[in-house]
Amino acid sequence: MAGVDAAVQISELSKTYQGLLPWARHEVRAVRDVTLAIRRGEIFGLLGPNGAGKTTAIKMIAGLVEPTRGRISFPAFKRRPAIGAVLEGSRNLYWRLSAWENIRYFGEIKGVPLAQLREQAAELMELFGIADKRDRPAQTLSRGMQQKLAVVLAFLGEPELLLLDEPTLGLDVASSQTIQRLLKRLCAERELTIIVTTHQMDVAQSLCKRVGIMRDGRIAACSPVAELVEHFKRQDYILGFNRAALPKVEQHLAAEQVDYEVVDGDWLDQARLRVKLPAARAVYALMAGLERLDIELTDFRQELPTLEDIFLSITGGEGGAA
Amino acid sequence: MTRWLKIARAELVRDFTISLRYPLELLTGLFILYVLFMGLFMGAKLLAGQQALSGNLDGVVIGYTMWFFALMAMNTMSIDIENEARQGTLEQVYLNAPNYLGLLWVRAAVHLTMGAGVVVALAVLIQLTTGHWLALTWAAVPVVILTIILTIAGLCGFGLILGGLSLTFKRIGQLSALVQFSMFFLAYAELSNIALPWRNIVAHLPLARGVDMLKSLLTPAEVYPTLGTDLAWLAIDSLFYAALGSLVFYAMERVARQGGLLSHY
Numbered sequence: 353m354a355g356v357d358a359a360v361q362i363s364e365l366s367k368t369y370q371g372l373l374p375w376a377r378h379e380v381r382a383v384r385d386v387t388l389a390i391r392r393g394e395i396f397g398l399l400g401p402n403g404a405g406k407t408t409a410i411k412m413i414a415g416l417v418e419p420t421r422g423r424i425s426f427p428a429f430k431r432r433p434a435i436g437a438v439l440e441g442s443r444n445l446y447w448r449l450s451a452w453e454n455i456r457y458f459g460e461i462k463g464v465p466l467a468q469l470r471e472q473a474a475e476l477m478e479l480f481g482i483a484d485k486r487d488r489p490a491q492t493l494s495r496g497m498q499q500k501l502a503v504v505l506a507f508l509g510e511p512e513l514l515l516l517d518e519p520t521l522g523l524d525v526a527s528s529q530t531i532q533r534l535l536k537r538l539c540a541e542r543e544l545t546i547i548v549t550t551h552q553m554d555v556a557q558s559l560c561k562r563v564g565i566m567r568d569g570r571i572a573a574c575s576p577v578a579e580l581v582e583h584f585k586r587q588d589y590i591l592g593f594n595r596a597a598l599p600k601v602e603q604h605l606a607a608e609q610v611d612y613e614v615v616d617g618d619w620l621d622q623a624r625l626r627v628k629l630p631a632a633r634a635v636y637a638l639m640a641g642l643e644r645l646d647i648e649l650t651d652f653r654q655e656l657p658t659l660e661d662i663f664l665s666i667t668g669g670e671g672g673a674a
Numbered sequence: 675m676t677r678w679l680k681i682a683r684a685e686l687v688r689d690f691t692i693s694l695r696y697p698l699e700l701l702t703g704l705f706i707l708y709v710l711f712m713g714l715f716m717g718a719k720l721l722a723g724q725q726a727l728s729g730n731l732d733g734v735v736i737g738y739t740m741w742f743f744a745l746m747a748m749n750t751m752s753i754d755i756e757n758e759a760r761q762g763t764l765e766q767v768y769l770n771a772p773n774y775l776g777l778l779w780v781r782a783a784v785h786l787t788m789g790a791g792v793v794v795a796l797a798v799l800i801q802l803t804t805g806h807w808l809a810l811t812w813a814a815v816p817v818v819i820l821t822i823i824l825t826i827a828g829l830c831g832f833g834l835i836l837g838g839l840s841l842t843f844k845r846i847g848q849l850s851a852l853v854q855f856s857m858f859f860l861a862y863a864e865l866s867n868i869a870l871p872w873r874n875i876v877a878h879l880p881l882a883r884g885v886d887m888l889k890s891l892l893t894p895a896e897v898y899p900t901l902g903t904d905l906a907w908l909a910i911d912s913l914f915y916a917a918l919g920s921l922v923f924y925a926m927e928r929v930a931r932q933g934g935l936l937s938h939y
Binding site: 416439440448453 | 677762767768928929932934
């Protein structure tokens with residue numbers, strides 16, 4: 353992508369950590385030659401197994417870690433944009449201060465006028481469902497509430513770029529969905545650019561327009577989620593039918609030399625098979641054969657790979673993101 | 675209101691809120707400081723006898739209160755950074771403040787202004803207990819305040835060196851303890867009793883000249899002919915430590931950014 357309209361343009365970015373002491377000069381190459389362009393108003397997901405370099409990359413964008421080589425620029429803004437970030441999750445808060453006191457402190461050092469801060473805090477706390485926790489010390493809030501407060505802090509002062517490192521980690525489904533929904537909404541309303549790292553593939557899939565998958569410090573894949581799904585799509589189909597017909601169907605598939613596996617075959621009176629066809633056109637022959645056997649299908653659909661399947665396929669089955 | 679004044683207000687509100695929310699911690703801290711002083715006072719009385727001590731009591735009170743100030747200044751510039759890194763707020767403050775070093779200086783000014791209230795209360799309590807009052811005249815107040823500010827500025831600069839080291843090397847507790855211990859000796863150093871050339875060397879170290887000047891300023895009817903010169907040297911020394919501390923901190927901050935160490939502890 354050309355860098356002209358890019359909110360964040362990363363060119364050949366590398367980071368090698370080196371021990372400080374002469375007798376411990378070991379090197380760790382955290383990020384290697386990463387080139388990326390993130391559009392203004394886009395939610396971009398950075399995925400990768402532990403130690404892939406995502407957090408280092410996001411901290412270099414935030415200016416907290418100095419790159420060893422390469423460049424980060426913000427062409428769409430013509431200057432360094434206002435950045436909001438959640439980098440350490442709920443640890444970003446002063447635990448002894450209340451929700452409002454945290455907002456006031458971070459807002460004021462960010463330069464937000466107090467009156468605007470009051471207004472913004474009320475609106476954001478209402479949106480994130482923590483308005484009634486305004487005066488409670490952060491340490492007495494639940495993990496989900498603390499995480500929501502950390503996200504609220506990131507939104508103070510109208511940021512143009514939001515950097516979120518694992519924003520929904522450890523949250524229950526409802527809290528995670530609330531944060532995702534609000535991030536999408538606020539991103540759309542304010543033309544906000546968001547870079548998010550996450551372990552949770554379902555979160556990346558529902559939140560991000562594009563994802564970059566990192567492995568060993570490099571970008572192993574970078575595409576819109578839909579394109580990645582299309583690219584990794586296989587001709588796998590789920591067939592559902594009456595369990596009594598299972599031997600007949602299995603015999604037919606074996607005769608036609610079609611790969612298949614039984615999926616939750618013990619489920620009530622229904623049998624389910626995952627059929628792996630060599631090409632899309634083979635579905636016609638499959639259907640014709642099943643029709644000849646007089647099999648009444650209760651389920652038939654193409655099985656699309658999830659982002660998790662794609663992630664595992666690219667990273668070779670390494671664990672979740674860090 | 676300028677950005678830095680807003681930051682000062684934010685720091686003041688944060689400090690004040692935490693102090694009020696945890697009053698027991700504040701009171702316990704004050705109680706320990708008081709007990710520590712009384713232990714020092716009683717010990718000195720036992721060793722030197724009441725007669726010998728009475729002449730030096732001003733020095734004991736001034737040295738102790740200034741040592742307390744020194745601890746507060748250095749904690750703000752070093753241990754607080756360690757604590758922020760440990761609790762995870764350091765990076766967030768870095769991201770939000772226009773300049774972290776600037777924020778530290780503002781924070782120090784706020785902490786120390788608040789601490790001044792505690793120091794005055796402690797000094798009054800100590801004088802009430804010992805029955806010995808410092809001879810502070812209204813005329814001497816501006817010079818005393820200026821001397822305290824200059825002394826503390828130098829200490830903050832010195833604290834920044836520790837802060838920079840803490841940012842990069844993290845665990846500097848032993849070094850901090852050693853410096854705090856050394857400050858205790860500097861607070862009680864009798865410059866006039868130290869032979870040359872050591873006297874000149876010690877006088878340029880943090881705290882020593884400031885405390886020595888305060889002792890002269892707060893001794894009744896004492897003529898202080900070298901006040902101007904001492905004040906000038908104190909200003910030069912403090913400026914030197916403030917500049918050195920800022921430079922070392924800046925360099926260490928760069929190393930921490932290169933090593934990705936801002937959030938690690």
